[in-house]
Amino acid sequence: MLDLLNYPFMQRAILAAVLTGLTAPAIGTYLVQRRLALLGDGIGHVALTGVALGLLTGIAPLVTAVIVAAIGAIVIELLRSYGRTSGDVALAMLFYGGIAGGVLLTNLAGDSAATLQGYLFGSITTVSSSDLWLVAILGAIVLILAIGLSPQLFAVCQDEEHARVSGVPVRVYGILLAVLAAVTITVAMRTVGLLLVSALMVVPVATAQQITRSFRTTFSAAMVIGLAAALTGVVASYEIDTQTGPTIVMVALAAFVIAAPLGAIVRSWRNHHRVHDPQ
Amino acid sequence: MKPFLSVNDVTVHLGGRPVVDHVDLEVRAGEFVALLGTNGSGKSTLVRACVGLVPVTSGSIELFGTALPKFRSWHRVGYVPQRSNATSGVPATVYEVVMSGRLARRRLFGARNQADIEAVSAAVEQVGLLSRLRDPVTDLSGGQQQRVLIARALAAQAELLIMDEPTAGVDHANQDVLADLLGRLVHDGTSILLVEHELGALEPLIDRAVVLRDGAVVYNGSVDDVAVHEHSHMHPHTAQPDKPGSLSGEGIWR
Numbered sequence: 001m002l003d004l005l006n007y008p009f010m011q012r013a014i015l016a017a018v019l020t021g022l023t024a025p026a027i028g029t030y031l032v033q034r035r036l037a038l039l040g041d042g043i044g045h046v047a048l049t050g051v052a053l054g055l056l057t058g059i060a061p062l063v064t065a066v067i068v069a070a071i072g073a074i075v076i077e078l079l080r081s082y083g084r085t086s087g088d089v090a091l092a093m094l095f096y097g098g099i100a101g102g103v104l105l106t107n108l109a110g111d112s113a114a115t116l117q118g119y120l121f122g123s124i125t126t127v128s129s130s131d132l133w134l135v136a137i138l139g140a141i142v143l144i145l146a147i148g149l150s151p152q153l154f155a156v157c158q159d160e161e162h163a164r165v166s167g168v169p170v171r172v173y174g175i176l177l178a179v180l181a182a183v184t185i186t187v188a189m190r191t192v193g194l195l196l197v198s199a200l201m202v203v204p205v206a207t208a209q210q211i212t213r214s215f216r217t218t219f220s221a222a223m224v225i226g227l228a229a230a231l232t233g234v235v236a237s238y239e240i241d242t243q244t245g246p247t248i249v250m251v252a253l254a255a256f257v258i259a260a261p262l263g264a265i266v267r268s269w270r271n272h273h274r275v276h277d278p279q
Numbered sequence: 280m281k282p283f284l285s286v287n288d289v290t291v292h293l294g295g296r297p298v299v300d301h302v303d304l305e306v307r308a309g310e311f312v313a314l315l316g317t318n319g320s321g322k323s324t325l326v327r328a329c330v331g332l333v334p335v336t337s338g339s340i341e342l343f344g345t346a347l348p349k350f351r352s353w354h355r356v357g358y359v360p361q362r363s364n365a366t367s368g369v370p371a372t373v374y375e376v377v378m379s380g381r382l383a384r385r386r387l388f389g390a391r392n393q394a395d396i397e398a399v400s401a402a403v404e405q406v407g408l409l410s411r412l413r414d415p416v417t418d419l420s421g422g423q424q425q426r427v428l429i430a431r432a433l434a435a436q437a438e439l440l441i442m443d444e445p446t447a448g449v450d451h452a453n454q455d456v457l458a459d460l461l462g463r464l465v466h467d468g469t470s471i472l473l474v475e476h477e478l479g480a481l482e483p484l485i486d487r488a489v490v491l492r493d494g495a496v497v498y499n500g501s502v503d504d505v506a507v508h509e510h511s512h513m514h515p516h517t518a519q520p521d522k523p524g525s526l527s528g529e530g531i532w533r
Contacts, residue, residue, distance in 0.1 A: 032368040035367070149388070158379060165330045167353030214374075
């Protein structure tokens with residue numbers, strides 16, 4: 001099995017999977033805490049237009065996807081924080097616009113929508129070294145900010161009003177989180193694909209939560225689970241010859257299916273323990 | 280010395296309607312002021328405006344002598360919001376939530392230091408939840424969750440505490456313990472602005488009561504005469520509670 005490490009494309013694939021497996025659940029924990037679990041999906045749709053813009057202009061799709069996804073994320077966050085009433089309809093329009101725009105621009109570039117398949121579901125073995133450099137730099141930035149600013153991000157996602165009275169510029173952090181999510185999604189685009197990236201942001205967090213009791217352990221456990229799912233998925237997809245994105249997501253879901261009943265047992269044991277705890 | 284909080288002729292509109300109407304209010308150093316009124320009298324909106332959560336339509340608010348839009352010394356203010364049922368999507372322990380009360384004192388990218396950890400333990404101990412420090416907040420009862428929010432404000436070691444109905448849904452025994460806690464804070468020099476619609480055990484501690492009705496101040500003075508001005512909603516208690524200080528800090532609240 002170790003022979004797969006001899007192929008340069010597999011080395012790149014594994015490195016990209018490690019970065020995705022760590023960054024997606026890190027940002028995902030904040031999104032779930034803020035009850036924005038589906039934000040990743042929305043940004044993923046918008047990023048597709050960015051990819052198509054790259055195909056149309058001849059610029060690397062990864063670069064245009066990062067830029068368009070970040071702009072889309074900022075628009076979504078502003079719509080969310082200012083226009084609460086019509087927010088979800090506005091969001092929906094942005095999502096559909098992202099997909100339709102992506103396919104339309106791809107057609108205009110002279111390609112069929114099939115070209116987008118590798119971006120929608122991941123195509124990890126086609127990651128080039130220049131892609132990998134960008135993915136590595138962006139992934140590192142995401143991780144440094146997600147961990148370094150965790151006191152602020154935790155406070156904003158836990159209780160926005162209290163954070164504001166603590167002097168935290170809540171709107172700035174909201175936008176920062178949305179942009180970090182956009183960058184994470186484009187980092188993960190080649191690994192799990194734009195349609196499935198949200199799964200890697202949410203499922204490891206949901207899995208970790210079955211057992212964990214604090215934010216800190218949820219955050220770390222989600223990253224470990226994400227990393228394990230991404231690595232297992234890459235290797236499995238190579239061995240059984242399937243697409244990487246769906247394979248990684250199914251591994252992550254399998255972990256959840258195992259953790260859910262386990263968590264229920266642990267919780268009932270803890271409750272039982274507390275009832276008999278004479279304090 | 281400038282007042283810690285100074286509200287000058289403030290009007291707040293919500294949904295086009297004036298909810299707070301030309302209100303003046305001051306909290307001076309070491310003072311314990313109660314802001315009273317029925318539901319919908321605008322008291323909650325007024326304190327939310329005082330901490331910048333609701334924009335004022337006209338008038339001005341100063342915290343520690345600085346106009347609110349320019350105020351940056353948030354570590355001097357501790358805020359206890361009205362309890363909300365909104366819990367976040369990821370578990371968080373009592374320790375983690377109370378630690379977020381230290382935010383105004385922490386640097387960007389700075390790790391928590393010994394002072395942060397000690398302030399959090401002290402705050403949690405003051406509300407009698409030290410044994411639940413590592414438990415997720417969602418495992419606690421409503422009254423205990425309210426105490427976590429109070430501990431979060433205490434952890435800031437602020438000079439001015441602004442509390443929005445901290446006794447809502449808290450039983451009488453717990454109110455006595457809250458009274459004891461606030462009594463000790465005031466004794467140590469903390470100023471408090473407290474929103475309530477019933478004072479109960481807290482009454483002996485209050486230096487001054489301000490009563491709002493339909494967004495306007497209808498009374499500002501000694502707590503003894505409040506009943507005359509707001510008799511339909513104030514219930515003068517029959518039994519005088521123990522003096523603050525004489526109650527032990529823990530016990531009933533455990």
